[in-house]
Every structure is written in structure tokens, then in C-alpha cells.
Amino acid sequence: MNVIEKFTSINGEGLRQGELAIFLRFAGCNLRCPYCDTLYSYIDAKWTEESVDSLVDYCVKQNIKNVTLTGGEPLLQRDIKELITKLSNNGFNVEIETNGSINIKEYLGIDNVSFTLDYKCPSYLPLEKLDIYNLE
Numbered sequence: 001m002n003v004i005e006k007f008t009s010i011n012g013e014g015l016r017q018g019e020l021a022i023f024l025r026f027a028g029c030n031l032r033c034p035y036c037d038t039l040y041s042y043i044d045a046k047w048t049e050e051s052v053d054s055l056v057d058y059c060v061k062q063n064i065k066n067v068t069l070t071g072g073e074p075l076l077q078r079d080i081k082e083l084i085t086k087l088s089n090n091g092f093n094v095e096i097e098t099n100g101s102i103n104i105k106e107y108l109g110i111d112n113v114s115f116t117l118d119y120k121c122p123s124y125l126p127l128e129k130l131d132i133y134n135l136e
Helices: 053-061 080-089
Strands: 001-012 020-026 068-069 094-097 113-115
Touching: 020 053, 020 080, 053 080, 068 080, 080 094
Parallel strands: 020 068, 068 094, 094 113
Antiparallel strands: 001 020
């Protein structure tokens, strides 16, 4: 997995807003939103390759129950479902910050997983780039 950074902070949005969380930021994004605040995740991105098991081990050692997967777009990572599943199986609450362009249906059956969808207004991005199913 292509990891830009790992850090601990207070979650600023979603179901776990205000709670301490481990953030795993991944490289790469399939959109180019004009207001993006993490351009460094896909423009000249400096990332390290890490295995799913090493990321889970890192999270376990932090002794924090919440993990936020962010990017870029975390759902572009090849082994993201394995990571989400292993984090869930280890008792973590997993929040996925996604741009909404990738269908989330295959992840909905995993326990302790929530999503923060960054809905785009048509003035910023054509709606056909988003997966409207995700809003259901």
C-alpha cells in the first residue's frame, strides 16, 4: 500500500468527530478537485510502500480505537479491503474518507466501518464522475 503519512489527531468529521484517531493517508487520487487540500497526496507524492500487516501492527501499537483511512482516495489502494477487514477484526472503528467516485457497496458488510463522502457540487466536478449509489 502506498502510504503518504501516518499520524494521530482529533477526527474533524464523520461519526467519530471529536474523537482521537489514527490517520493513514494514502497516495493517489482519480479526481482533480480545484479545492483539494491534499495535493501532496498525488502531485509529486512521496510515499512509502507498506504491507497490510505492518499497517495493522502500527495501529495496534498506538492503543487508539479509531482509524481513519484518507488520501487522496484510499479506495484506490489495491489491498484496501483486506486492510479494512483486518482493522475491523482487530476491534477498530474504521472511517473511510472517500471522494465518492468509487462504489462502496462491497465494504458495507464489514463491521465497524463508516464512510465520509465528499460530495462535489456540479460547479466543481461533473456529477458523472461520482457514484450516486454511494449516497443511498
